[in-house]
Amino acid sequence: MITNRVFIKFICLLSVFFYCNSSIATDILRVSIPQMPVHAVSQNEGVLVDFVKVLAKKLDQNIEIQIVPFSRSIYYVVTNKVDFHLPFIKPNDDSLPKDNFIYSDETIFHVNFVLYTHKDRLVDISKLANYHIETDSAHLPFFGELKMGSSCILCSLKKVQHKMTDGYIFADSSTDPLLRENLALLAGVKRQLYKKFAVKMVFPNTKKGQELNKTLSAIINEMRLSGELEQLLFSVDFVYNDWQI
Structure with a gap:
């Protein structure tokens, strides 16, 4: 287990290294998040807002956060107006057409x-x-x-x-x-x-989107192994509770 964690950490650092030496690393990344209770109340408040800030810190790069209605956020990613969107559910049967975007390799929650x-x-x-x-x-x-x-x-x-x-x-x-x-x-x-449903990030179906997916997915995997991801997202990732009974 320790060996696996060391290997994953090495892959994560290697991905970030190659990312930081690519042309896209010189740009400010843009993410759109739907305005929803708990997840994203504003640009400065919400579980997913905090999550993106952690990603920015690990990338050592600024990420511009846009809080917009859900449909507009999806529109932004499929038209390449932002670099990624979260959250988006992954259908179990993989039947959803996704020619204009790609799912992250890693599940967030x-x-x-x-x-x-x-x-x-x-x-x-x-x-x-x-x-x-x-x-x-x-x-x-x-x-x-x-x-x-x-x-x-x-x-x-x-x-x-x-x-x-x-x-x-x-x-x-x-x-x-x-x-x-x-x-x-x-x-x-x-x-x-x-x-x-599994929840993913989505990226424009471009070379830049594919590279960013690999980099962020490696970081997320490392966060999961360390327990950081669970600690950060516990308020949105939980077992169904029939609290009305």
Whole structure:
């Protein structure tokens, strides 16, 4: 185990060395992160904001952080306006077209996607196409049975509460904080686990994007082996908790 860790650390340092001697190392890197509770509240607050700052320190390079709506963040990466985006779930069947971006080799964390419905409505989770269920607009390609996109978590929860939709599917690490803060207004909303996904970074499908993926993935792997990654991301990487019971 020690030998493996030493080897991985060597590979990580070697990747950073080659990266720092490449042309892209002279540029300021740009990352876009969707504005979400806990993950990225502002340019200076959020678990993923802190994570990017750690990456910048390990790279010894400035990373410009942009906090924008989720769909815009994905647009920025596929149009090469930023150097990478996070977070983005990886579909289990690898069926999502990704000609315009590449996933990071390393997984950052895992996330619970939860189905939020009204307690008075029964929704068959195996037949979601039969219902009017929203998810974040940028995630619609992951769920062929869903057709309704949203860019506002709280708005979608309110629609569920007032039975304007049959449900809403999104990450519990982003949605639960808003549900807990607004329990008086959302008393009719109930939760159940939909699926658990691996969470990655994504890069433009360019030579620079491929190089940056290798470099950052090596750093992330080293952080995982040392325990630093778990310590940094524990507030968004956890086992599903049915806390409403």
